[in-house]
Amino acid sequence: MPIALHDVHYAYPDGTPAVQGVDLTLERGERLAIVGQNGAGKTTTVKLMNGLLRPTRGTVTVDGLSTATRTTAQVARQVGYVFQNPDDQVFAGDVEAELTLMPRYLRWDAARTAERVARAVELTGIGRYVGSNPNDLPFPVKKFVAIAAILVGTCDYVILDEPTAGLDRPGTRQLATMLDRLQDDGIAVVTITHDMRFVADAFPRVVAMADGTVIADGSAADVFADDDVLIRSQLQRLEVAQLARNLNLTDRATRIADVLPLIP
């Protein structure tokens, strides 16, 4: 069962329209990157997916149930949202307390809690920090703590807002491994990101947004090949894609391997 948005509109209380007629379906186990400039409606769209916001027109259903008829807490158990800045999310005094926040709230038994926490810790590679105060941790570790806290309580869909921002290469690798394992478990991942390298490497499906609407839905190569989409969404091609384009080698390069055979 998917998350399905049908002709979804959303306007903020002051009347400012943020999303204007979005149709989008996300299947279990799928990986989707939403790209576009600030203000394009990306964050509003994902907040509509997990019930933080409800559409002012149209419907959002998660596994067939409308978000309009359920509380945010109910939807959020299925669709987890990891904030861009872990400081917006992480507040417990130690990592373990942060990770068990949701289980304690939901009154899970000890065995279930331990199993979910262990899995989230392993997926995010934060094992050595479980006893630490999150505020003493380097920013990237804190980000993985925020991700782990959501993975503990969430089953089916995870939204990651700018997950690679501030991450180094080992952190990005950890993230890529985590995405593979979530996919193996049938968990869908939606990311909002400006990091086109991450998009091209880890997300088979890319949705570009501009002015509250979806202007492209395809592969990274499809998006990079379309000048009109790039201009409207103010996206920049990857360096290797731009090079291939400038030298008239190909419009569809996203990796070095795409360009290599074309150079004499």
Added chain:
Amino acid sequence: MDLATLRDVTFTYAYAEVPALDGVTLQLQRGQLYGVVGINGSGKSTLCSLLRGLIPHFHQGTLEGKVEILGKDLGEWDAAELSRTIGCVFDNPFTQISGIKDTVFEEIAFGLENLGISRSEMFARVTSVGEQMGITALLRKNPNELSGGQRQKVAFASIIAMDSEVLVIDEPTSQLDPQSSQAVFEIIADLKARGKSIVLVEHKMDLMAQFADRLVVMRSGQVIAEGLTAQVLASPAMDAADVPRPEVTDLAFALEAAGKGLGSIPVTRREAEAAIAARMRGSRVHADRIA
């Protein structure tokens, strides 16, 4: 006089088991834009704290070796004087923004108030950096209402407003979109052109390749390479430190491995395009001759 001279410097944070800086010897010249790269925990931020005098004045720990900032021993600097001389942008704008000011304008002016600058000068400077950073529309807003990216711009604006001679900047673009990141780098390049000395920690290697004069590569608290950006980016130190190279540099290495080396290792797209275009012209001429 150099910006900084470090001789066999080791620093261990209080309660830490391993040193954050481990036998660092480094000479930083004035008027240059230094990029500092390395994975998390490699010592980049500790190096920044040292240059700024937060070590040993604020962070507790054991400091060994000799550190000179602008020709004066670090221990002899007055902490307040040092913080006026060296502006510092932290990687997390939430740490930097004071939280006690009601508007972005006042936040940016906060540092200037402490420098005893006249009101008219203060007004002019805040207005001018606001325009430079493209945040004029935010000046009346409450800093607490801003997004992560907007706060990062405000934190950066409040430091450049102070017009210090040296800037130590820790990941200024981690929360910014590509256009804003490019804009921040252009401002940094402009500050350098105006004679400022800059030490910049940043993960975006394509921008580093374009703007940094020299690179310092760190691993496990040690400096494993220091030199001209183009040379360092093409050196094995990048792999040793697990830091990505610019994409076009990786492409050049891949071409070399495939027996199609360009004869040089470009670090910017423009250089790579020129080298590959020359190769393509050459191969066309060759093909024509055979025909």
